[in-house]
Amino acid sequence: MSVRPKAHSLGPKPPFWRDRAKRALIFQALLIAAVVVFLFYIIGNTQANLAARGITTGFGFLTNTAGFGIVQSLIDYSSQSTYGRTFVVGLLNTLLVSALGIIAATIIGFIVGIARLSPNWLIARLASGYIEIFRNIPLLLQIFFWYFAVLRAMPAARDSYSLGEVIFLNVRGLYVPSPLFESGFGLIPLAFGVAIVASIALTIWNKRRHEATGQRLPAGWISLGLIVGLPLLVLFVTGVPVTWDVPELRGFNFRGGITVIPEFLALWLALSIYTASFIAEIVRSGIQAIPHGQTEAAQALSLPQNLVLRLVVVPQALRVIIPPLTSQYLNLIKNSSLATAIGYPDLVSVFAGTTLNQTGQAIEVIAMTMAVYLTISLLVSMFMNWFNARVALVER
Amino acid sequence: MRDNKNKWVLLTSAAALALGTASLASANTLQNTIERGAVQCGVSDGLPGFSAPDDQGEWQGLDVDVCRAVAAAVFGDAEAVRYISLNAVERFTALQSGEVDVLSRNTTWTTTRDTTLGLNFTGVTFYDGIGFMINRDLGVSSAKDLDGAAICVQSGTTTELNVADYFRANDMAFDPIVFDTSEQTVGGYEAGRCDVLTSDTSQLAALRIQLSDPDQSVILPEIISKEPLGPVVRQGDDQWFNIVKWSLFAMLNAEEMGITRDNVDEMLESEDPDIARLLGQDGNYGEGMGLDADWAYNIISQVGNYGESYERNVGMGSPLQIERGINALWTEGGIQYAPPIR
Numbered sequence: 001m002s003v004r005p006k007a008h009s010l011g012p013k014p015p016f017w018r019d020r021a022k023r024a025l026i027f028q029a030l031l032i033a034a035v036v037v038f039l040f041y042i043i044g045n046t047q048a049n050l051a052a053r054g055i056t057t058g059f060g061f062l063t064n065t066a067g068f069g070i071v072q073s074l075i076d077y078s079s080q081s082t083y084g085r086t087f088v089v090g091l092l093n094t095l096l097v098s099a100l101g102i103i104a105a106t107i108i109g110f111i112v113g114i115a116r117l118s119p120n121w122l123i124a125r126l127a128s129g130y131i132e133i134f135r136n137i138p139l140l141l142q143i144f145f146w147y148f149a150v151l152r153a154m155p156a157a158r159d160s161y162s163l164g165e166v167i168f169l170n171v172r173g174l175y176v177p178s179p180l181f182e183s184g185f186g187l188i189p190l191a192f193g194v195a196i197v198a199s200i201a202l203t204i205w206n207k208r209r210h211e212a213t214g215q216r217l218p219a220g221w222i223s224l225g226l227i228v229g230l231p232l233l234v235l236f237v238t239g240v241p242v243t244w245d246v247p248e249l250r251g252f253n254f255r256g257g258i259t260v261i262p263e264f265l266a267l268w269l270a271l272s273i274y275t276a277s278f279i280a281e282i283v284r285s286g287i288q289a290i291p292h293g294q295t296e297a298a299q300a301l302s303l304p305q306n307l308v309l310r311l312v313v314v315p316q317a318l319r320v321i322i323p324p325l326t327s328q329y330l331n332l333i334k335n336s337s338l339a340t341a342i343g344y345p346d347l348v349s350v351f352a353g354t355t356l357n358q359t360g361q362a363i364e365v366i367a368m369t370m371a372v373y374l375t376i377s378l379l380v381s382m383f384m385n386w387f388n389a390r391v392a393l394v395e396r
Numbered sequence: 397m398r399d400n401k402n403k404w405v406l407l408t409s410a411a412a413l414a415l416g417t418a419s420l421a422s423a424n425t426l427q428n429t430i431e432r433g434a435v436q437c438g439v440s441d442g443l444p445g446f447s448a449p450d451d452q453g454e455w456q457g458l459d460v461d462v463c464r465a466v467a468a469a470v471f472g473d474a475e476a477v478r479y480i481s482l483n484a485v486e487r488f489t490a491l492q493s494g495e496v497d498v499l500s501r502n503t504t505w506t507t508t509r510d511t512t513l514g515l516n517f518t519g520v521t522f523y524d525g526i527g528f529m530i531n532r533d534l535g536v537s538s539a540k541d542l543d544g545a546a547i548c549v550q551s552g553t554t555t556e557l558n559v560a561d562y563f564r565a566n567d568m569a570f571d572p573i574v575f576d577t578s579e580q581t582v583g584g585y586e587a588g589r590c591d592v593l594t595s596d597t598s599q600l601a602a603l604r605i606q607l608s609d610p611d612q613s614v615i616l617p618e619i620i621s622k623e624p625l626g627p628v629v630r631q632g633d634d635q636w637f638n639i640v641k642w643s644l645f646a647m648l649n650a651e652e653m654g655i656t657r658d659n660v661d662e663m664l665e666s667e668d669p670d671i672a673r674l675l676g677q678d679g680n681y682g683e684g685m686g687l688d689a690d691w692a693y694n695i696i697s698q699v700g701n702y703g704e705s706y707e708r709n710v711g712m713g714s715p716l717q718i719e720r721g722i723n724a725l726w727t728e729g730g731i732q733y734a735p736p737i738r
Contacts, residue, residue: 050514052632053492053514053630053631053632054514054631054632055492055512055513055514056512056513067557067560067561068556068557068560068572069556069559069560069563069570069571069572070572071571071572071573071574078564079557079560079561079564080564148583152587152589156588157588171587171588171589172546172588172589250544251543251544251545252534252542252544252545252546252591253544253545253546253571253591255544262589340576341576343551343573343574343575343576343580343584345574349551349574353485353551353552353574353576354551354552354556354574356485356552357484357485357488357551357552357553358508358552358556358557359508359512360488360492360508360509360512360513362489362492
């Protein structure tokens with residue numbers, strides 16, 4: 001007859017501070033309470049001090065007339081607009097240079113990163129030279145270099161460099177013709193849309209057919225032909241309903257066309273080239289993280305080289321590339337605030353600079369500016385996390 | 397157990413200290429200044445004639461002389477000043493937060509600045525107005541011909557607003573090229589990034605002599621705005637406000653009475669009751685400000701009167717060569733006028 005070990009008698013219940021789980025909860029609650037109290041205190045104290053010193057507070061200034069001009073604006077803006085609108089103008093300028101910077105940095109970064117692994121000695125050395133130079137010079141100096149050393153050295157308006165008398169480059173910036181759309185132009189975006197829908201349908205159909213029969217069409221090339229060809233065809237059928245507004249030297253300056261200001265060019269070039277050097281290293285490490293056996297195995301299956309890259313190497317490499325790539329995008333967006341050093345009218349320059357100074361409401365303006373960068377960064381990071389989850393390897 | 401208790405006491409008292417001090421920031425600027433032993437004075441980031449370091453690294457200029465006058469009144473020593481160089485964007489925050497006690501930095505007196513920033517202007521050191529500087533080769537003789545021009549302007553100044561107003565009122569377009577410092581605006585102008593450099597005319601005169609070829613640039617005749625420049629202090633400390641205000645008035649009164657740095661000692665013997673009151677020989681007019689009776693004597697003997705400071709820094713005795721114009725005393729056709737010492 002075996003004696004079953006008796007269950008431990010529970011005895012009197014231990015006091016709650018002996019219970020590890022409860023204790024942890026209590027400490028967390030205390031910490032949260034302390035943080036909240038601290039925040040309330042800071043905010044209340046700030047408000048009291050501002051009031052005591054007779055400094056105006058609140059966000060009412062956003063509806064006041066700004067009264068100053070901004071050189072580059074994506075929306076209608078005049079000196080009669082409100083401070084609220086200067087905020088939007090600055091924000092859009094920040095987003096513009098960030099978005100174009102991210103696109104350019106990604107393209108340059110991938111090309112240089114792949115070039116660095118090239119078996120061609122010269123190309124590989126050039127790529128590593130690029131990375132070492134641009135990664136190791138402070139970004140602010142690179143911005144100054146492009147702005148002061150390169151773009152300031154351009155000729156005056158009267159002696160502009162010109163390309164076929166339609167595109168001009170001088171110390172005031174780059175002047176390109178802008179399209180003026182006439183009636184009937186609406187068909188072209190329509191044709192573009194149709195081509196994209198058709199391409200997607202074709203790709204899906206091709207994939208199903210491939211899985212069912214093993215046969216497939218070169219869907220990529222057909223789609224490209226559709227997307228480029230169809231709008232072009234419509235363009236010529238409708239008799240090219242576009243005229244160009246060519247910039248022309250009148251008075252002090254070129255009038256007409258689109259002006260790309262040198263502050264934008266300098267900032268965009270510096271941000272793209274600098275960030276691209278980091279992206280190139282990320283791409284290289286991503287590709288090198290794939291064991292060589294993977295490539296060999298794919299080759300042993302006699303997959304052609306481009307499919308080896310597309311189906312075997314890149315999907316696995318992306319898993320390694322995307323998280324650090326996200327940080328680089330975030331860095332680029334935040335670094336765009338260096339614009340203020342050369343006078344590009346971004347959010348920091350226009351809003352946290354001029355608006356702050358004209359209204360004197362430092363706390364509100366800086367808080368709004370910080371909130372904007374935080375929001376943009378969180379949104380980008382959310383998108384990249386979603387994208388990462390999509391391309392991540394599904395482990396079976 | 398005992399140990400723990402002590403820790404808690406320490407923690408809570410530290411917290412109380414931290415929470416308490418923030419609201420204790422007292423308004424007694426004079427007391428703080430005396431304890432520190434120097435007047436903290438906010439000046440420009442280098443504007444010849446108004447506030448700029450000379451070749452010995454000493455700050456010189458009309459605005460700097462206001463700082464020195466305040467130091468002379470408070471300490472009897474015009475050198476007891478700590479200069480803090482501020483750009484246009486930083487200046488008001490630096491004053492509000494207490495980083496400087498006086499802002500004497502060619503700052504325009506406007507309603508917004510006087511009423512919503514928690515600041516007070518103490519007077520006018522220089523009556524100025526906005527003008528335009530342009531390259532002679534462009535052949536422009538009037539500001540009305542500037543339609544479409546690119547204009548370099550310093551960020552956070554009233555210039556930025558007044559230029560926009562002027563171009564709108566005259567139905568002209570312009571591209572504002574905005575930089576943080578006046579040095580950068582000059583750089584932009586010299587490189588041809590902008591056609592026109594705009595600022596207060598006194599500043600234009602100062603910046604023009606810094607150009608590599610000053611004769612190549614002309615200042616257009618139009619003055620498009622009123623820019624009364626003066627020292628600024630924090631609101632809510634009337635004693636300090638009075639000290640800064642009357643330091644400038646003392647310099648103006650001294651000029652009006654003909655008291656200079658050189659003859660101030662002889663003037664101590666003067667029979668003129670106005671002079672006796674100003675120099676502290678008759679009554680103590682510094683008492684109401686918490687100063688000694690010889691406050692004005694110290695200002696005049698160490699800094700000089702307004703006219704002397706003007707000539708030395710911006711007038712005919714300086715490279716800027718700006719005429720007295722409306723900055724002359726009221727007795728000589730100008731509008732500089734100080735209330736009497738009485």
